[in-house]
Amino acid sequence: MSGIDHIFLYSLAFFLLLYFSIKNDKCHTRKEVFKLFIPSALFYALIEALRYDRGVDYLHYKDIYEVGYFEGTQLLFDCLNELLKNIGFSFTGALFVYEIILLCGICFLISSYSLKEGRWMYFFAILSMLVLHENLIRQFVGMPFIFIAVHFMFEKKWSKMIIALLCANLIHSGTIFAFPFIAFSYYFFHLKIKAEIALLLLSVSYYLLNIDVGSLFSEVLQRINFGVLLFSDHLLHYVEESDRWLGADSILEGAQQSIITKSFQFIFECSIIMSSYIALCLRQEQKVQCFYNIMVFAFFMCRLVHGYEILARMFGQLYIYWFIPFGYSLYIFSKNQVALRSKGYLGLMRGCIIIACSYLCLYWGRFIYLNPEAVFIWN
Numbered sequence: 001m002s003g004i005d006h007i008f009l010y011s012l013a014f015f016l017l018l019y020f021s022i023k024n025d026k027c028h029t030r031k032e033v034f035k036l037f038i039p040s041a042l043f044y045a046l047i048e049a050l051r052y053d054r055g056v057d058y059l060h061y062k063d064i065y066e067v068g069y070f071e072g073t074q075l076l077f078d079c080l081n082e083l084l085k086n087i088g089f090s091f092t093g094a095l096f097v098y099e100i101i102l103l104c105g106i107c108f109l110i111s112s113y114s115l116k117e118g119r120w121m122y123f124f125a126i127l128s129m130l131v132l133h134e135n136l137i138r139q140f141v142g143m144p145f146i147f148i149a150v151h152f153m154f155e156k157k158w159s160k161m162i163i164a165l166l167c168a169n170l171i172h173s174g175t176i177f178a179f180p181f182i183a184f185s186y187y188f189f190h191l192k193i194k195a196e197i198a199l200l201l202l203s204v205s206y207y208l209l210n211i212d213v214g215s216l217f218s219e220v221l222q223r224i225n226f227g228v229l230l231f232s233d234h235l236l237h238y239v240e241e242s243d244r245w246l247g248a249d250s251i252l253e254g255a256q257q258s259i260i261t262k263s264f265q266f267i268f269e270c271s272i273i274m275s276s277y278i279a280l281c282l283r284q285e286q287k288v289q290c291f292y293n294i295m296v297f298a299f300f301m302c303r304l305v306h307g308y309e310i311l312a313r314m315f316g317q318l319y320i321y322w323f324i325p326f327g328y329s330l331y332i333f334s335k336n337q338v339a340l341r342s343k344g345y346l347g348l349m350r351g352c353i354i355i356a357c358s359y360l361c362l363y364w365g366r367f368i369y370l371n372p373e374a375v376f377i378w379n
Helices: 004-026 030-050 058-067 072-087 091-110 121-135 139-155 158-171 173-187 195-208 213-224 233-240 242-246 259-282 286-304 309-335 337-342 346-369
Strands: none
Touching (some): 004 030, 004 121, 004 346, 058 072, 072 091, 173 286, 195 286, 259 286, 259 309, 259 337, 259 346, 309 346
């Protein structure tokens, strides 16, 4: 069982975020939404910053922050750390700043949508990223700039988009991996992947497909050389050491799932696909459909590469975007029940949303109450 402090603090953090999601429906301007978001966002950022030894990279980046070194493509990350150290921030203070940067990036991306469309996206964005960003500290300092770049891409502000991409690359070059997929989905892939096809692909990846994806990706990376194409030293490193990162021995023991756990995740992903597809059938929105297609692709690929740490990190950058189509589906469900009923979608969509939200309650309930290894700096 988790410590009392962990249970209390995360329960309160999630309650405040949920309260914000319920209350922001009364806001009429973006400024009002952000003012309402600030208290819950700051409290969440503080709780995350106060965690000790969270994820696989915590002690590594704690050493980097306290000792410091310069390493090419992480120039901007090093400059940020030097600035924070000169101000007098401890590593805990630096983590708080990292969290604020991430939350600002999330706000930037969600501002691409209307106030009503984005109502639930803030809360789901945090849920979609929390575990991943606890493990990938520097990557999720760079990721907000990808969110900002996507926002400027939607706005057709190309110079600002390029600056944001450059900032992301100078913090963690691996974050660039996601952007070409998003740009392609938005500008060139205007078809909505049919729910039947998406569910079939997901079923195959979960229960039928059994191939050596590590060797396959190693061959693809070496032939196409994604590292050069995306100007990523990290991808170049993985290509050069593909036997180590993508060999049969690279599969993580901790990634093994029971058939029950795997099936729960499968049902959750199916529910999000169905609810999002119905929402887009009722009201087409290219900025949402773009991420619906990304989500379907990411669900398939993440299951295919499950257990391979590096591949999971790469495609996990796409997986997190489920918060956009699912948040949009809650907006459509709450505002268009008459239209949904007339088309015969109401019961199915309600069921999918209930299933997805029930899974999230179970998953995060376990995180809050059954997480004894999670400690804070005072422990």
